[in-house]
Amino acid sequence: MALLLSGLVGGFAQEINWTVAGVGAQDWVLTDNSHGGIAGSGVFPQSDAALIARAPGVTSAAPLVVAPQQVARIGGHDKTVVVFGVQIGSMGDPAVTAGHPLSGPGQLVADVRAGAGVGTQITVGATRFRVVGQVSDRTMQAGTPIVYMTLGDAQALAFEGKPLVTAVVTRGIPATLPAGLAAQTNQEVERSSLTSLAGATSSINNSKIMMWVVAAMIVAALLYVSALQRVRDFAVLKALGSSSAALFGSLALEAVVVTMLAAAFALVISNFMFGLFSQPVAIPASAFATLPAIAVAVGLIASLVALRRATGADPAAAFGA
Numbered sequence: 001m002a003l004l005l006s007g008l009v010g011g012f013a014q015e016i017n018w019t020v021a022g023v024g025a026q027d028w029v030l031t032d033n034s035h036g037g038i039a040g041s042g043v044f045p046q047s048d049a050a051l052i053a054r055a056p057g058v059t060s061a062a063p064l065v066v067a068p069q070q071v072a073r074i075g076g077h078d079k080t081v082v083v084f085g086v087q088i089g090s091m092g093d094p095a096v097t098a099g100h101p102l103s104g105p106g107q108l109v110a111d112v113r114a115g116a117g118v119g120t121q122i123t124v125g126a127t128r129f130r131v132v133g134q135v136s137d138r139t140m141q142a143g144t145p146i147v148y149m150t151l152g153d154a155q156a157l158a159f160e161g162k163p164l165v166t167a168v169v170t171r172g173i174p175a176t177l178p179a180g181l182a183a184q185t186n187q188e189v190e191r192s193s194l195t196s197l198a199g200a201t202s203s204i205n206n207s208k209i210m211m212w213v214v215a216a217m218i219v220a221a222l223l224y225v226s227a228l229q230r231v232r233d234f235a236v237l238k239a240l241g242s243s244s245a246a247l248f249g250s251l252a253l254e255a256v257v258v259t260m261l262a263a264a265f266a267l268v269i270s271n272f273m274f275g276l277f278s279q280p281v282a283i284p285a286s287a288f289a290t291l292p293a294i295a296v297a298v299g300l301i302a303s304l305v306a307l308r309r310a311t312g313a314d315p316a317a318a319f320g321a
Contacts, residue, residue: 096134
């Protein structure tokens with residue numbers, strides 16, 4: 001579970017990285033008050049996209065509409081999705097893994113987590129769309145699938161058809177921008193998006209620490225019961241001249257072996273549990289590196305609980321006294 005919780009935290013970062021990188025832009029032009037967040041950011045006129053495209057340093061630019069928390073009716077069930085409105089053939093128009101890309105209004109390209117296959121008719125808001133293509137690894141906000149539609153369809157859905165956008169993505173860094181707008185790099189957009197999930201990641205990290213505490217308590221209880229059953233064995237060892245340090249070493253070795261075996265089991269079983277979560281799970285490489293070290297530490301701490309029983313054994317007990 002500790003590994004999976006690490007994977008959930010890593011999944012928050014991984015999904016926004018996949019989504020932002022999938023747009024294929026170098027910079028994001030957003031309103032000043034969005035502070036780099038692309039979900040729920042401010043709006044500005046689409047005409048600003050043309051001004052940005054002509055700015056020194058820009059080689060290409062494309063307007064986007066990002067509309068989070070939209071309700072889609074898919075297969076008779078309501079599902080929350082994030083809408084991306086894109087210009088066909090421009091940055092943001094995704095490369096599909098099944099079906100074909102957007103070619104006109106009334107069409108959608110949906111992430112596979114939406115559960116809408118190619119050819120499916122779904123309703124977003126009050127408008128019916130046909131899914132023409134699928135993509136993978138395009139989610140936001142803890143696994144909420146993204147659906148892509150034409151810019152005009154997104155504007156009709158989110159802004160009653162008004163020519164407004166929430167972002168302009170560029171290749172090249174604009175030297176000048178219209179008033180009220182600011183440029184953000186991909187990395188800055190990712191950091192800002194993760195900031196909005198800080199509360200969730202903090203709670204998961206705290207739960208992970210609790211998991212390690214519980215693991216230490218379980219191993220400690222196991223060793224303590226084992227020590228109670230082996231008091232006579234400890235007495236024999238003390239009668240033969242074993243030191244307290246040697247007895248502690250044997251307990252510590254037992255605890256470390258138990259925790260290392262548990263860690264190895266966790267490494268294997270965690271790979272089969274990813275499908276239990278709706279959001280992406282990305283266990284960082286550092287978690288696999290630190291897991292054995294933490295397991296050893298937990299084992300050593302747990303062995304201290306049984307130390308008193310081992311060192312307090314009376315050597316006379318070895319002779320039935």
